[in-house]
Amino acid sequence: MRSGAPAQQSGPEEVACAIELDGARRVYELPDLGHLLALHDVHLSVAPGQFVSIIGPSGCGKSTLLRLVAGLEAPDGGVISLGGRTPTQAAEAKLLGFVPQVPALLPWLSVLRNVTLPTRLNRRAARRGADRAETEELLRKAGLGDVMHQLPSQLSGGMRQRTAIVRALALRPEVLLLDEPFSALDEFTREALQELLLDLWGELEATVLFVTHSISEAVRLSDKVVVMAPKPGRIVEVVDIDLPRPRTQELLTSAEFHAYELKVRDLLRGAFEHGREPA
Numbered sequence: 001m002r003s004g005a006p007a008q009q010s011g012p013e014e015v016a017c018a019i020e021l022d023g024a025r026r027v028y029e030l031p032d033l034g035h036l037l038a039l040h041d042v043h044l045s046v047a048p049g050q051f052v053s054i055i056g057p058s059g060c061g062k063s064t065l066l067r068l069v070a071g072l073e074a075p076d077g078g079v080i081s082l083g084g085r086t087p088t089q090a091a092e093a094k095l096l097g098f099v100p101q102v103p104a105l106l107p108w109l110s111v112l113r114n115v116t117l118p119t120r121l122n123r124r125a126a127r128r129g130a131d132r133a134e135t136e137e138l139l140r141k142a143g144l145g146d147v148m149h150q151l152p153s154q155l156s157g158g159m160r161q162r163t164a165i166v167r168a169l170a171l172r173p174e175v176l177l178l179d180e181p182f183s184a185l186d187e188f189t190r191e192a193l194q195e196l197l198l199d200l201w202g203e204l205e206a207t208v209l210f211v212t213h214s215i216s217e218a219v220r221l222s223d224k225v226v227v228m229a230p231k232p233g234r235i236v237e238v239v240d241i242d243l244p245r246p247r248t249q250e251l252l253t254s255a256e257f258h259a260y261e262l263k264v265r266d267l268l269r270g271a272f273e274h275g276r277e278p279a
Ligand SMILES: Nc1ncnc2c1ncn2[C@@H]1O[C@H](COP(=O)(O)OP(=O)(O)OP(=O)(O)O)[C@@H](O)[C@H]1O
Pocket: 028, 029, 030, 036, 038, 056, 057, 058, 059, 060, 061, 062, 063, 064, 065, 233
């Protein structure tokens, strides 16, 4: 428990799990009979409960990496382990929460019913996940208490994205995967949702993989920032962010914070320049 807030009930089996990628590889067959090496020899160790961001130029394989960890696609080589389980086993055990870039909410269901849908549809999810009262509490924490009976079409973009985050968190996942969840939001909404995510992460103790294009967001949120490059998609460096939490406004404007931003920026510049070279 990081935040000091009361923990939701958790047994020993609900402790967050580590994520290990050992030589992961993904090749896409292309219509012209060629192929594209979307991920090449990816090694990554994420400790239980860590918050890790993934950053890199468009097309470097960030979403592919997330899909492999989520068990939505299988690697063409290497091994991926989530606390000793394969991604498919972890997904079947309902240990994973996934927040996509665009919140996929069912337009005919209220906010509350969208959030409770996974636990209503699946017995395993129901056993692990938050009950109705806990879900309503999560919605209130996310600032959605007053709109939980409204339809998604009545909400702002930021509210819809909060709903998608609460839906993933209501499963009490051991591993939370987020694919650029705040990219379409204005700066202030983005900051508010970063705070919310950190608060809820603090309570749930999930292991987080977070894809972003924002250097400051990555440094602000993370224990580690994974910098990727394209052609082929690969990890160029993992930067440990050795800053205390909570990361106050004072810290966010400090020279130390800025030094991490510059370091990630330099690595990214190299990755972009590489991406511009002919493959
Ligand atoms: N199903 C697919 N079939 C063929 N190629 C694919 C497929 N999915 C992804 N790719 C290609 O694999 C590469 C990596 O894609 P991916 O979406 O993982 O990149 P990304 O880093 O997440 O990009 P972005 O930042 O633009 O979201 C890209 O060149 C993409 O065009």
